[in-house]
Amino acid sequence: DGGITQSPKYLFRKEGQNVTLSCEQNLNHDAMYWYRQDPGQGLRLIYYSQIVNDFQKGDIAEGYSVSREKKESFPLTVTSAQKNPTAFYLCASTRTSGDVQETQYFGPGTRLLVL
Amino acid sequence: GQNIDQPTEMTATEGAIVQINCTYQTSGFNGLFWYQQHAGEAPTFLSYNVLDGLEEKGRFSSFLSRSKGYSYLLLKELQMKDSASYLCAASFTGGGNKLTFGTGTQLKVEL
Numbered sequence: 001d002g003g004i005t006q007s008p009k010y011l012f013r014k015e016g017q018n019v020t021l022s023c024e025q026n027l028n029h030d031a032m033y034w035y036r037q038d039p040g041q042g043l044r045l046i047y048y049s050q051i052v053n054d055f056q057k058g059d060i061a062e063g064y065s066v067s068r069e070k071k072e073s074f075p076l077t078v079t080s081a082q083k084n085p086t087a088f089y090l091c092a093s094t095r096t097s098g099d100v101q102e103t104q105y106f107g108p109g110t111r112l113l114v115l
Numbered sequence: 116g117q118n119i120d121q122p123t124e125m126t127a128t129e130g131a132i133v134q135i136n137c138t139y140q141t142s143g144f145n146g147l148f149w150y151q152q153h154a155g156e157a158p159t160f161l162s163y164n165v166l167d168g169l170e171e172k173g174r175f176s177s178f179l180s181r182s183k184g185y186s187y188l189l190l191k192e193l194q195m196k197d198s199a200s201y202l203c204a205a206s207f208t209g210g211g212n213k214l215t216f217g218t219g220t221q222l223k224v225e226l
Contacts, residue, residue: 031212042202042216050212090157094212101146101206104214106157
């Protein structure tokens with residue numbers, strides 16, 4: 001089945017620790033996105049990538065890093081510089097068609113908790 | 116900024132009709148998406164409007180007025196399973212295939 005997978009479903013981080021959230025898609029989508037969702041708030045864009053080996057900062061990139069070495073994969077690292085990492089993290093992907101916005105499809109999410 | 120505004124919460128009765136409104140800034144506007152999100156789950160795509168008018172898809176319809184910067188999602192024959200958060204998201208020209216999301220409207224369907 002085609003789709004987007006995220007792992008793990010729950011992740012616990014200790015103080016000062018970097019953790020990496022996985023996102024994989026087999027939809028042959030060019031663009032991938034990472035969002036953060038806090039209770040009562042909408043989705044906020046952390047990073048996005050429209051093509052392999054290229055990515056851009058979103059609205060809240062501080063304390064996060066990404067890589068896009070393969071089309072299928074877009075891992076997100078939450079670094080120790082992110083002081084309030086507890087949130088629900090969602091990965092999404094879409095085709096790209098020039099200036100036409102295609103539908104973004106979401107993975108099941110990873111809930112990150114700080115110990 | 117490109118603010119997207121929608122009500123925080125709404126309550127409706129099973130079997131009824133509910134309309135969830137969304138307003139956005141018209142400058143550079145491209146298109147408008149609606150997603151449904153159940154608690155703890157991923158958002159799922161409901162509709163996409165780029166032209167003015169009403170798009171009907173089963174019990175759900177979505178309306179867009181580009182000149183007024185206004186959209187609504189209409190849910191008919193409400194069912195308990197429709198209790199969820201409904202997210203409005205807009206794309207803007209030059210936005211690089213990005214979406215700007217509203218905070219979501221939490222809909223509670225009661226008996």
